[in-house]
Amino acid sequence: MRSQDKSDLLEEYSDDDSYSASSRAAGGGSGQIKRLVMALLGRWYWIVLCMLIGWGWAVYALDKTPNRYTATTTLLMKVQVDQVLSRDQIADIPLESMEAMNTTMAQISSLDMLERVAARQDVRELPGLVPLPVDWRPEWLQEKMGVEPPVAGPPPQAANLAKMIRGWLSLSVRPVTRLLDIRIDHPTPEVAKAVADAIASEYLAELRSDAAMNRSWVIELLSEEAEDARELLEEATGSLVTYNQALESKTSLDAHEAIVAQLEQTYLPAHPKMMGALAELKRLQDHFIKDFEIARKAPSEAAYWEEKADFLPNFEQDPEGYLRTGRALLMSRVGILNKEISNRTSLYSGMLKRIEESRVNGEGGELSAEIENLARTPVFPSSPVPKSFYTKGLGGGFAAGLAIAFVLVRLDSKFQTVAQLEGTTGIATLAAISDINVAHLAKAEKLYYSKHPDDSPEPYIDWDPHLVFRPGTSSTSYAEMYRVLRASVSLLGDETKRKITMFSSALPGEGKTSTSVNFALAAAGQRKKTLLIDLDLRKPSIHKAFGIPRIPESGGISDCLAGDAHINDVIIRDCPEKNLHIVVSGKRVGQPGELLNRDKLKMILAWAVENYDIVVLDTAPLLAVPDSRVIAPLVDNFCLIVRANYVPKGAVRRVLEVLEDDESKLDGIVFNGFVETRRAIGENYSYGYYKTSRYGRSYQYGYGSYGSYGAYGADDEDEAESAKALEKRRKRRRKQMKV
Structure with missing residues (x-):
């Protein structure tokens, strides 16, 4: 990362102002005002609420006076x-x-x-x-x-x-x-x-x-x-x-x-x-x-x-x-x-x-x-004059609502738009992924199977609803956003020399796993032989996304790192997407950080590059544990997931400082989980307006540990619980599809 980018970022966070000197340098004074107005309009409900309160006060005061x-x-x-x-x-x-x-x-x-x-x-x-x-x-x-x-x-x-x-x-x-x-x-x-x-x-x-x-x-x-x-x-x-x-x-x-x-x-x-x-x-x-x-x-x-x-x-x-x-x-x-x-x-x-x-x-x-x-x-x-009371009530309510919205904007330490993210970090955004509404995907999927009664959804019943490359959903705007991400990564350099793409985030819950999986599916959909590896050994999630066991009979990546298996032997090739192969995390280990040996990783990745067109790595959050910092120097494309209205700006700043200290190059940012609105079209480089629900809740974070992410296995369910959760997902999906 350029030193100027870091100085701009430090200046932006030194006064905790989303619209600081770096933002002005990126977008100019008019752009800053526009973003401020957009941010205030994004909290229109406070203005409307205060105006309604002001109107109610006017009616009550008029009746009492x-x-x-x-x-x-x-x-x-x-x-x-x-x-x-x-x-x-x-x-x-x-x-x-x-x-x-x-x-x-x-x-x-x-x-x-x-x-x-x-x-x-x-x-x-x-x-x-x-x-x-x-x-x-x-x-x-x-x-x-x-x-x-x-x-x-x-x-x-x-x-x-x-x-x-x-x-x-x-x-x-x-x-x-x-x-x-x-x-x-x-x-x-x-x-x-x-x-x-x-x-x-x-x-x-x-x-x-x-x-x-x-x-x-x-x-x-x-x-x-x-x-x-x-x-x-x-x-x-x-x-x-x-x-x-x-x-x-x-x-x-x-x-x-x-x-x-x-x-x-x-x-x-x-x-x-x-x-x-x-x-x-x-x-x-x-x-x-x-x-x-x-x-x-x-x-x-x-x-x-x-x-x-x-x-x-x-x-x-x-x-x-x-x-x-x-x-x-x-x-x-x-x-x-x-x-x-x-x-x-x-x-x-x-x-x-x-x-x-x-x-x-x-x-x-x-x-x-x-x-x-x-x-x-x-x-x-x-x-009393009713017109005067109503004018004062509405005017006072509008002023109060605007003041509350302004204070909330000033206190808000989260990213709202791509323009704000780029203006703050100075790093290009590879793609903007809106919040996925699984109800929309279910409707699209149901419509597809109604038109293609001979096709069966059974191969995809175990898939997580947030995987968008399924029959009926691969033509939605959600899938198109991941194709944009796939295209942006391919433009970073010669694909034959930049095969390994790593996804990580500052904090848990930012959507790195769903982004990794959908990115791998998008690549496989282009007839690229793709290998998806779960290198988050502490809280792996790829096996949950596809509804497969965490510890298959052939083993997982932890077995390869421990020297108990070869990478070719632990690959899961039985996937509805024939061009996608998967390597899950495998058995639990006591010290995952010690298992990530750089020489072993080089050998595994070298074999993967030789046998696959694209290799996708899902890794642990950067601020929680040092695992991803060990992997970062070995990859060709390093992508950081930043969830909208979720991750604090201080966490992103800390990630950039850590990567600069490690001399690791960040190739781009994926702005994930934003809620699309008409006012934000153009700010998030999106395709249109879709009414979507909010995804996820905010986590507390620290710089030395996962916080709510926990130690290895602390939040992990046993095999019985995993099977039970998978069965619930199957029942729910069959009910949606009416099969």
Whole structure:
């Protein structure tokens, strides 16, 4: 086996995933998805079962779920205009955004609001206010358990009832409107209507209370602000009065300076008029400076002039500069005070006007509402909706079934199809043999003998029903599958040089004996002189397949290996298929493994190759005992039987590792016992659809012993039991054939 094949296989089993990297490499991503889908469809019964359970749940839940009724009260949300209007003039102004409506819905659904509704006496006295609990147990179980029907009790406290009402409540805004719907969903129609109206009424009452409280608070706040504005106005006016005397002195000084300027144009400084004018000017300047200093040092103005101290020159050093700067700063301060008085006068007047407007209309922009429509008592239930229940039941059942199928696929460690087997192992499949339904073979056999009454089934009465090369059955698709296997083996190489074909398996029960026997019959049917040897010395089965003794008088292969007989002497040539000769296992031996001497085997097989066209060996399972590993290097065609949905993938992996360690070449795999379905046609390279029954049951396995296969002779029956079983088979076959 190629090293790459082994690495792919190890990678596939390292994560126990049937669809691993090796599988993707073999079939690609689309092939992987296809196989996964096929595997899921192969477990369709889980999906159907879960969907049926989901449907049953929907029917039961629909029957148990009480009807619920929905009542709707509609509010129209409004905003008052911010201007003086009469009390009955309320403009319908659109709300600024959905945030306002969302805030309103949050206020309505708040527990504080709903507690006030729950505390109302008219609400608490409603019959059927608290819904009765639903008992999901079947009625027959309730009767058997003696469960009394529930009785309505008093309503709970307001806080608990408010939580219940919140569960019944739903709010929504109608698109492109200011209409807010308050819906109550309840099993009692009258309760649904009453609670919806109570919520709307309670919310409107809260709005009116809040509006009155807000108007009172706004007027109080405006009054406080108006008082502050008045005090600031009085302060600015008082500051201006402080400068009145200084302003009068400045005015007189300004007028006399104009007179002096005119006199200077007519008289000289020594003229008596000029000297008198200058003396008066000096007096007025001193008077201004005195008044300016008094105003500047007033307590209310001290802070301002401290900031301006750096701008005033020193009076002693620069009297003229002090006078000039003082006059300019005085006029600047007077201008500032006049502006402040004007602004504070306007603010105070505005506050007074605002107070008057608030007393008339209240504060502008106030949210309000009115009831657009009161709730009506619902007549028809709004829930449960049967379509919704059925959709959820079927959808949930489908999802659950798909999930179960997926988990089973992931956990499944068995091979389902040829494509999966080849993608996992990287080894070619020689043939795919479907599970043999003996009832189909019996019908075909019976039909043949009805058309050929001169032929007798007696030569084949002792044959196992799973042997398909009998009159009437050799033309079935089962026989054709073994002919395909015969052709595939012949294509492995020159038949004259590759005569020995060995069949083995990983575990017992995979069908290696039935495959060996049918393969030998298929070869003999092509006029090939065929020798079939039973080399499974621990649990031989070929003698059972043909209904012949395990220990004939001439002996068996064990006698040849022990040196007590020659191979030519133990061959059974009396067989209905004249080209097939058989060598059974022969007598029991204590240590079969020690009897398989390689030199003796070579001699026996060399004689068989010289005298026969095809030699078929049925050997023991590879993982149970080492017998087949001794035989494998001596054969030309080594075929491994892998039973579908039976052998664990780990067992096949172990077989490939063992063979690689022994340097034994595996020529191909026979995929045996698969159940043909329409979905798998092409995956198993089969010929058509045949409804077949399952064959065999799973065995536990190990790598050191047979497990259920047992030691030599442990499961073997004695000659009396064998004869008894053969007689039962004859009776059953004669009954089927009616001979």
